[in-house]
Amino acid sequence: MSEQSGLRARKKARTHQAISDAAITLFLERGYERVSVAEVAAAAEVSKPTLFRYFPAKEDLVLDRIADHQDEAARVVRDRTPGQSPLTALHRHLHERLRARDPVSGLNDHPQVMAFHAMLYANPSLLARLVRYGARNEEALAGALSEAVSAEPSDPAPRLAATQIVNVLQVLARENWRKLSAGRTADEVHPEAVADADRAFGLLGGGLAERFG
Template sequence: MNEQTGLRARKKERTHRAISDAAITLFLELGYDRVSVADVAAAAEVSKPTLFRYFPSKEDLVLHRFADHQGEAARVVRERAPGEPPLTALHRHFRTGLKERDPVTGLNDHPEVLAFHGLVYSTPALEARLARFGAQDQDALAEALREAVAVEPYDLAPRLAATQLVAVHQVLARENWRKIVAGRTADEVHPEAVSDADRAFGLLGEGLGSVLSALRAG
């Protein structure tokens, strides 16, 4: 990368961050439905066409922060240690996220993170878009599981397992967030969060029975 290309990339990153920060600030202050895309563009001092080049929709102004986690479960399955069952790898990865207070696990008590999650969970349009992200993650995870256990293309087991795994992650994250919003710290909730995750993944493996037997066997 030459110097000019590097400067353009940094400028784009600054613009992206400025638009995102302006959007989140306005949404938290006034409410998502009361802020227009034009309001965000004005606050970020860019034109609407420029804004849409960085964020194709109003929902993307918020939910792009989940982009780094798109397809993460599928990556965990594909990059797991040799011989490690996919379910074990996903369980371990979630516990690591809890330990590191990854916001995607819900176990993070930073005020800005709590406010951000509150915005998402209280806005139907954002929840609907987040559900679509979840569906995409299910598709990617199902394909990774299918590769891991080498089943036939028409076998429903990987898709059924992927649906349940994504749902478990979402339920655990929201429960952790609710406990913190109720006034507890992430450190206080952590032992319960780990216990809940252990129980959830255990029940998932047992409950799906033969559907997950191949996945548990690796």
């Protein structure tokens, strides 16, 4: 990469982060529905067309905070240790995310993270966008599972398994957040979160172990 290309990339990254930070700050202060895209652009000191080049829809200003986890399940499957099954790799990864109090696991009681999840789960348009994110995760995971078992292109099993796994992970995260929103701490909920994860993967394994366990 040339020096000029590197400078452009860093400038784009700074602009992207500035827009994202401005949006989240305004949304959490005033509410997602009460903040316009024009107000976010003004706070980030960019034009609306510039904002839309980075974030095609208003909902993406929120979902950007979980974009780093896009296709994460697929990466876990592809990067698993030799001899480890896909389900075991995903199960262990979830334990790691819970132990680290990763916000994507729902087990993070920082006030700003709690407020972010409350905003996300309370807004129908954001939830609809989250479903689209989940669909992309399912597609990526299905591809990784298909590779893992050398499935034929016509075999529906990887896609069926991916749908179950991604939805289970989403349900577990939302259940963890629900417990925290009731006033409990992440440390208090952690043992239950681990037990719920073990139970969920036990159920998944009962149906998927023959191919992916």
